[in-house]
Amino acid sequence: MATLTINAEDEKRVKSLGFLNNKGTDNFSGRVITVNGKITANQLKCLSDAANLYGNGIVTMTTRLTIECQGIPYDKIEDFRKYIAKEGLITGGTGAKVRPIVSCKGTTCKYGLIDTFALSEEIHERFFVGYGDVKLPHKFKIAVGGCPNSCVKPDLNDIGIVGQMVPNFDEAICKGCKKCSIEAACPVGAPKVVDKILKINPEECNKCGRCIGQCHFNAIKDGTPGYKIYIGGRWGKRIAIGKPLHYIFTNKEEVLNVIENALLLYCKEGKTGERFSTTIERIGFENVEKQLLFNEILEK
Structure with a gap:
């Protein structure tokens, strides 16, 4: 395994640019920012080419929906950044700051x-x-x-x-059906027919909107997003x-x-x-x- 020769200051500097050392080597993974994990086909092709030209050809995904190209030598970092900039891509996503969304x-x-x-x-x-x-x-x-x-x-x-989708329940329309379709539709058991009228437990309701439009009499025909x-x-x-x-x-x-x-x-x-x-x-x-x-x- 190659001996690490990059000094701590150099490593810290490139980490701030989004390049993390591949342990035991002088190579780095370049962390490429995406906007919520979404990139274009042209950007994907550009990254593929950059990974082959400047890295070891391996591309990985992070838990923050960024993309890392592995095996980039220290002296190729700026070349890598310039290459992906052609498609509007940047590196980063490290440090004490707002991380990628x-x-x-x-x-x-x-x-x-x-x-x-x-x-x-x-x-x-x-x-x-x-x-x-x-x-x-x-x-x-x-x-x-x-x-x-x-x-x-x-x-x-x-x-x-x-x-969220807060159900708009019209109690005046509710028929208190013996087999309530709202009860059947709710995945968390928040609505119950009690004394022939539907009651929705506000502590249990998670505002998922699954009940919207399920009542045959339109007691919950819409909701507030x-x-x-x-x-x-x-x-x-x-x-x-x-x-x-x-x-x-x-x-x-x-x-x-x-x-x-x-x-x-x-x-x-x-x-x-x-x-x-x-x-x-x-x-x-x-x-x-x-x-x-x-x-x-x-x-x-």
């Missing part, structure tokens, strides 16, 4: 309640790109899930967003399950403002080397929630 395929998935691609792309531009030079106490991860199935594990991110936000999730050596804010957001701008408020609070209150979940534990969830929400919401 991940999202599920809620835009195209039959269970998707929100346009996850559009939202995650907007978050990418506003916070991954816009806050690219902002040094945070630690890394900060954001995930967008299209529905309560939570395939991208939003509650294990510093901020997680989950699409929205967003649920978790804060303080983390995985790794110490795991923390994010807690949801006590509000279902119905406006995308409110969601973006909450993210910005969280980053500003983290910059102000977080200690160097401390994850957002620890900051929340230290200063209190209720305190953080009040600072993240804005007056027009608190007054509702």
